Amino acid sequence: MASVTVNNIRKSYGHFDVLHGVNVDIQDGEFVILVGPSGCGKSTLLRMIAGLEEISGGEISIGTRVVNDVAPKERDIAMVFQSYALYPHLTVEANMGFSLKLAKAPKQEIRERVRQAAQILGLERLLDRYPRNLSGGQRQRVAMGRAIVRQPQVFLFDEPLSNLDAKLRVQMRSEIKQLHQRLKTTTIYVTHDQIEAMTMADKIVVMRDGNVEQVGSPLELYDRPANLFVAGFIGSPGMNFIRGTIAEGSEPSFRSESGVLLPLPSAPPVEAGRELILGIRPEQISVASGGIKGRVALIEPTGSETQVTVMLGNTPVIASIRERIEMHTDDEIAIRMDTSALHIFDAKTERRIII
Numbered sequence: 001m002a003s004v005t006v007n008n009i010r011k012s013y014g015h016f017d018v019l020h021g022v023n024v025d026i027q028d029g030e031f032v033i034l035v036g037p038s039g040c041g042k043s044t045l046l047r048m049i050a051g052l053e054e055i056s057g058g059e060i061s062i063g064t065r066v067v068n069d070v071a072p073k074e075r076d077i078a079m080v081f082q083s084y085a086l087y088p089h090l091t092v093e094a095n096m097g098f099s100l101k102l103a104k105a106p107k108q109e110i111r112e113r114v115r116q117a118a119q120i121l122g123l124e125r126l127l128d129r130y131p132r133n134l135s136g137g138q139r140q141r142v143a144m145g146r147a148i149v150r151q152p153q154v155f156l157f158d159e160p161l162s163n164l165d166a167k168l169r170v171q172m173r174s175e176i177k178q179l180h181q182r183l184k185t186t187t188i189y190v191t192h193d194q195i196e197a198m199t200m201a202d203k204i205v206v207m208r209d210g211n212v213e214q215v216g217s218p219l220e221l222y223d224r225p226a227n228l229f230v231a232g233f234i235g236s237p238g239m240n241f242i243r244g245t246i247a248e249g250s251e252p253s254f255r256s257e258s259g260v261l262l263p264l265p266s267a268p269p270v271e272a273g274r275e276l277i278l279g280i281r282p283e284q285i286s287v288a289s290g291g292i293k294g295r296v297a298l299i300e301p302t303g304s305e306t307q308v309t310v311m312l313g314n315t316p317v318i319a320s321i322r323e324r325i326e327m328h329t330d331d332e333i334a335i336r337m338d339t340s341a342l343h344i345f346d347a348k349t350e351r352r353i354i355i
């Protein structure tokens with residue numbers, strides 16, 4: 001196993017800059033997820049770590065070795081892609097043992113390591129099958145098996161679950177996490193899916209437009225997003241944002257653009273009139289008599305909870321409510337926000353303001 005250090009990495013295709021100086025420190029044995037919208041540079045960064053993409057600037061180290069000029073096969077990494085890239089004319093066993101065969105490992109050792117990986121992944125009874133006779137989930141497992149048999153220092157995954165249906169994705173998510181708990185191999189995993197990132201990672205790196213926006217544990221990012229982008233990206237349904245300013249008066253409160261007053265736990269350290277965005281997560285809003293009055297615009301039950309869109313003036317706010325409360329669209333209801341859970345961002349810089 002090994003640590004991985006990404007130091008001020010830049011990537012350009014001609015005049016087009018894709019990565020603008022990215023820093024990421026990955027500890028030995030850590031499970032790190034790079035997450036961000038499509039096109040933000042996740043795959044490019046992963047491919048640079050793998051050695052499949054030239055580095056335009058900066059340094060990548062695996063363990064204590066700088067690998068900028070080290071060939072992919074000398075880096076001691078194994079990569080699993082979204083397209084499983086299995087050889088159709090080879091059995092599961094031959095697919096899994098392929099890299100060891102290329103490396104001219106003894107037959108007995110190949111067999112042994114393939115058996116071990118197959119056992120870990122529950123593939124023992126499928127070793128004689130061909131890829132076309134496997135389900136999507138089984139193919140994905142074979143692709144992982146192929147990586148495991150190599151016993152690399154680092155696993156790299158690029159959206160490995162994107163081709164699976166929703167239910168299987170959830171199952172494979174747990175399997176990959178358990179696999180990591182068992183093997184403890186340093187893992188770098190790319191996804192655009194924030195739920196995958198939240199549920200699986202030790203550490204999440206949120207990327208946007210070739211920059212790192214924030215690095216932290218799943219709950220650090222959820223509870224203390226550094227800026228509006230991270231606040232909106234992590235969590236589903238997303239955090240509610242309400243534009244406004246601090247209201248003048250004896251009690252600390254926030255006045256939304258449409259004139260609704262929201263109580264604050266304390267006065268934030270900002271001058272009067274500064275444009276702000278108040279953030280509140282849907283589950284931190286409850287229906288409570290005597291609260292802030294609004295009109296119900298939409299009711300969306302999911303079973304475990306109901307998402308209610310409430311208009312506060314002309315600002316829509318989504319509340320996730322676990323109780324079964326009888327209500328209808330156009331009803332007037334009162335809501336209460338858990339003021340200990342509010343976030344405040346500067347509207348111009350979009351950065352979090354500490355309160």
Ligand SMILES: Nc1ncnc2c1ncn2[C@@H]1O[C@H](COP(=O)(O)OP(=O)(O)O)[C@@H](O)[C@H]1O
Pocket residue numbers: 013016018036037038039040041042043044045
């Ligand atoms: N070979 C290439 N030539 C030019 N532009 C590329 C190439 N590969 C990727 N890009 C661009 O780099 C950006 C980042 O791509 P990518 O790393 O694949 O994003 P992600 O994996 O986050 O969706 C995109 O704008 C993409 O169009």
Ligand SMILES: [Mg+2]
Pocket residue numbers: 042043044
């Ligand atoms: Mg990608």
